[in-house]
Amino acid sequence: MALDDINLTIRAGETLAIIGHTGSGKSTLITHLNGLLKAQSGTVIFEGKDIWADKKELKNIRFKIGLCFQYPEYQLFEETVYKDIAFGPKNMGLDEKEIDRRVRQSLAYMDLPESYLERSPFDLSGGQKRKIALAGILAMQPDILVLDEPTAGLDPAARNNLFDLIRSYKEQSGTTVVFVSHSMEDVANLADRIVVMNKGKIAMEGAPEEVFQHADELLAIGLNVPAITKIFLGLQKNGYPFQTVYTVEDAVKILKPLIGGDTLDA
Ligand SMILES: Nc1ncnc2c1ncn2[C@@H]1O[C@H](COP(=O)(O)OP(=O)(O)OP(=O)(O)O)[C@@H](O)[C@H]1O
């Protein structure tokens, strides 16, 4: 069995990160969220209802829970960027005017100019294709945005850029975001809460400052903590009574008064 004994509540408006070593069940878990996979036992409740209770409703659920697969750019198929982004809203049965509004808005969320709309998606770079695929999901205006390793395979600059765009989309829309990531830094910077998967089960769950306290347990299941957290845990072990820190920003707040604030630029 790929998953076992999963009890997970996703809170409205939160940003939830799912971490776990390769094969731990992260992708399997998120494909259950919108009913692409059906669990042999157990239920997925969305807005108070079992998503499988009414099969006709399941289609609507898939509009409300927008799932972006790992490497979504491989699923682009239309001849123009416009048509690709419009595909989801069209399926929802929206009128042309609303589709057009959403296509342009979603492209803007991904910080791409409108001149892209008439281009072929196949002429774009990998990172640009990824943004188009993501825009296609945003255009459905899902209540929950689920992203499976959204920055996998991108270079550091493109990763930071995409994460910034996801963060600002979240701030503007208030959408609940669930994302899978292998980068502890990205998780620390974005997540309100973390779920740690191991062998198909939830091994740990909590706010970043709680989960990253357990560096030894995380290491034991093939994971890590952010580099800055490692440094602070090391200092604690050597008798320095620092609190655990998991972003560089927080580290600066602690160190600035100790080192002399004026020379450091936070
Ligand atoms: N439909 C399925 N039925 C049974 N087992 C599956 C199914 N899909 C995947 N698995 C198995 O479930 C386990 C978890 O796979 P999954 O793809 O969810 O891992 P993951 O955590 O997303 O890994 P990665 O970080 O490599 O993407 C693997 O051992 C896989 O072989």
Ligand SMILES: [Mg+2]
């Ligand atoms: Mg996966």
